[in-house]
Amino acid sequence: MLRLQTVQSKDRDLLWNINQKYLYEMTNYYDDPMDENGNFHYGHFEDYFTDPRRVAYFIYSEDSLVGFAMLCPYSNIGEEPDYIMAEFTIFPAYRRRHYALDAARMILAKHPGKWEIKYNEKNRGAKSLWTQVTEAYAPRVHHLNEEETVFAFEIRQ
Numbered sequence: 001m002l003r004l005q006t007v008q009s010k011d012r013d014l015l016w017n018i019n020q021k022y023l024y025e026m027t028n029y030y031d032d033p034m035d036e037n038g039n040f041h042y043g044h045f046e047d048y049f050t051d052p053r054r055v056a057y058f059i060y061s062e063d064s065l066v067g068f069a070m071l072c073p074y075s076n077i078g079e080e081p082d083y084i085m086a087e088f089t090i091f092p093a094y095r096r097r098h099y100a101l102d103a104a105r106m107i108l109a110k111h112p113g114k115w116e117i118k119y120n121e122k123n124r125g126a127k128s129l130w131t132q133v134t135e136a137y138a139p140r141v142h143h144l145n146e147e148e149t150v151f152a153f154e155i156r157q
Helices: 009-026 099-110 124-137
Strands: 002-006 055-061 064-072 083-090 113-120 140-143 148-155
Touching: 002 099, 009 055, 009 064, 009 083, 055 099, 064 099, 083 099, 099 124, 113 124, 124 148
Parallel strands: 083 113
Antiparallel strands: 002 055, 055 064, 064 083, 113 148, 140 148
16 A cells, blocks of 8 residues: 655655655656766755745655655746646656556645646656546646656646
8 A cells, every 4th residue: 555755854865865866767868967976966955845835755655665756836837836746756666566656646636736747758657657647637738848748737626
């Protein structure tokens, strides 16, 4: 059974560490270099602990940490959404168990309102996931460029 746990200030180091691993994985789709310390830049990381409009979740299956999600309200397409799925991943060892689909649906159900979800077209897993998750909401599709697509939709209470 999956559960979401809100990330607290005391969890900062854990979120930083797993986000770094996620950012490394994203270099398959984006040309983001490491800094001199071997870390990837994440400009708004500290804001998740100071901005009340940002929230992050750890995703657990039983007692195992299997992924995380980070939400913010800052649009990719110039609109005024309530939520953006800024980051979302299920760790590779836990994929192909429907955890991503279940966790994404749990997060959306927890946060009704206007949403945006962006993905890279080269990331076939993300494209498949977000297409399936948002299908029921008839999203508007915005192509930011040849590689990035945003689904915009609303979840009513």
